[in-house]
Amino acid sequence: MKSSLPVAYALRPDATPEAETNALANVYRFILDCRTKKEAATESRPDDAERRSNEIGANRSIPR
Numbered sequence: 001m002k003s004s005l006p007v008a009y010a011l012r013p014d015a016t017p018e019a020e021t022n023a024l025a026n027v028y029r030f031i032l033d034c035r036t037k038k039e040a041a042t043e044s045r046p047d048d049a050e051r052r053s054n055e056i057g058a059n060r061s062i063p064r
Contacts, residue, residue, distance in 0.1 A: 007031070 009027070011020060 007027070009024065015023070
């Protein structure tokens with residue numbers, strides 16, 4: 001999965017090296033968390049064939 005949006009980072013002249021490292025770590029953590037959540041949501045969704053199969057089975061079990 002490729003993204004067309006680049007991640008840009010600019011050093012702040014008034015920040016300490018420790019603050020810069022913490023800021024970068026937080027940015028990468030946020031990006032990785034978003035990707036993990038997106039992948040988990042995609043994996044938990046049934047694909048179209050499985051969903052149709054489930055719907056057909058549900059329709060058969062409903063008395064008419």
